[in-house]
Amino acid sequence: MRIMLRVFDVEGQAWSGNPPPGWTTLTLVNPARLDRAFAVLGYLANHHDGRSVKHLSDDLGLPMSSTHDLLQALLELGAVRLVGQRSYALGPRSIGLALSIVDSVKLRQVARPYLIELCEEVNENTYLAVRSGDEVVYADRYEASQLLSVVIQLGGGRPLHASAVGKLIAAFDPELQSATLTAPRLEPLTPYTLTNREFLREEYVAIQSRAYSVSDGESVEGIIGLATPIMDANGAVVAAVHISAPRGRLSPDRCPVVLTQMLRTGARISRQLGAPAEAMPQPDLDEVIALEEKRRKEKSVH
Numbered sequence: 001m002r003i004m005l006r007v008f009d010v011e012g013q014a015w016s017g018n019p020p021p022g023w024t025t026l027t028l029v030n031p032a033r034l035d036r037a038f039a040v041l042g043y044l045a046n047h048h049d050g051r052s053v054k055h056l057s058d059d060l061g062l063p064m065s066s067t068h069d070l071l072q073a074l075l076e077l078g079a080v081r082l083v084g085q086r087s088y089a090l091g092p093r094s095i096g097l098a099l100s101i102v103d104s105v106k107l108r109q110v111a112r113p114y115l116i117e118l119c120e121e122v123n124e125n126t127y128l129a130v131r132s133g134d135e136v137v138y139a140d141r142y143e144a145s146q147l148l149s150v151v152i153q154l155g156g157g158r159p160l161h162a163s164a165v166g167k168l169i170a171a172f173d174p175e176l177q178s179a180t181l182t183a184p185r186l187e188p189l190t191p192y193t194l195t196n197r198e199f200l201r202e203e204y205v206a207i208q209s210r211a212y213s214v215s216d217g218e219s220v221e222g223i224i225g226l227a228t229p230i231m232d233a234n235g236a237v238v239a240a241v242h243i244s245a246p247r248g249r250l251s252p253d254r255c256p257v258v259l260t261q262m263l264r265t266g267a268r269i270s271r272q273l274g275a276p277a278e279a280m281p282q283p284d285l286d287e288v289i290a291l292e293e294k295r296r297k298e299k300s301v302h
Contacts, residue, residue: 036062036070041079044090050083107239108140110272111230115241116142118265122258124249127242129165129227131176136165138242146249161200162189164225165240168213171204172229172237192217206298210291211281212259213240216299217247224250226259228266229281233274241266252296256288263288 039060044051051059057067071088074080078093111128119126119142128140138154160166160180170177180186186195194200207213215225224247230239241262250258263283270280 033070036060036066037074037079040067040070040074041090041094044080044088045094048089050087050089052086053088056088107230107273111140111239111241111269114265114269115140118142118241118243118261119144121261122243124243124245124258127244128230128239129242130239131169131173135159136163136169136240139239146245158219159187159189161186161195162193162215163219164213164215164227164244165242167194167200167203167215168207168227168229168240169237171207171213177204189219190217190221192221194218206295210288210295212263212288214255214295220244222247224255226250226255226262228259228262229270230266231270231273231275231279233276235276235279238273241269252292256285256292259283259292260285260288 039062040056043056043060053064053068053071056062056071057064060067062070071080075082075088075091078091080088080094081091083089107130108128115126115128123144123146125144125146126142127138129136129138131137136158141154158166160170160176161183170180181197181201186193186197186200188195194203211229213227215223215227217223219225223244225242225244227240227242229237230241232238243258243262260283263281267280267283271277
């Protein structure tokens with residue numbers, strides 16, 4: 001997909017024309033305007049009962065007209081809401097984002113000692129990954145002592161269909177799975193990315209059955225990604241333990257051993273989050289070896 005940037009200044013004037021045919025417009029806002037938006041949201045976070053345009057304008061030192069326009073834009077986005085007829089308070093999207101940040105911080109704190117232990121056991125870079133919209137992002141990383149390793153940028157995203165973590169999270173979320181399978185296009189990141197919807201649907205079923213996910217060159221050629229689930233108190237998959245390494249280090253003999261350790265790590269973190277015991281996978285090395293043999297045979301058929 002080709003993207004054309006359209007930048008707006010503080011007054012909202014576009015600095016570029018319409019995109020050529022076949023291009024997608026990505027709108028960016030001047031940092032000064034974003035700074036005002038964060039100032040408004042931060043102010044409202046400390047005034048739960050709401051404040052009027054005049055209060056915001058006076059206390060933040062912003063022009064009345066700019067404050068009004070900014071509030072209208074935030075209102076359309078759900079970032080603020082009306083209280084009565086003239087006051088504004090934080091909206092559902094801002095509150096939801098705040099809660100997500102709190103949950104993410106808690107998850108990182110809970111997962112950290114277990115991920116560090118796993119990293120030391122397998123000597124591979126170990127990640128905590130979570131869903132963010134229609135992507136997965138990497139929220140934490142622990143680096144091994146390998147001379148050659150796969151380093152994924154924290155906060156960086158991967159499409160749900162093109163990574164071990166994305167496939168895992170979508171497999172256990174019916175709505176997300178449906179949205180992925182009905183997306184207008186599944187963009188290939190490599191020649192091995194699953195873009196055939198029927199194959200991807202079969203992959204989801206298999207992941208549900210074995211409780212782990214494998215990406216073999218689907219996100220980056222020559223790299224194998226492994227993902228195992230982390231569950232919350234409701235038994236829902238909310239995050240994943242992730243390891244990526246060159247294919248040569250995750251051989252058919254070693255891969256089941258690493259996966260078994262990852263499954264145990266995910267289960268231990270899940271227990272700390274209150275996940276019910278019956279919802280968590282009970283890993284057994286011999287079983288994982290058999291599952292991996294079956295997975296490789298099925299992959300060779302496709």
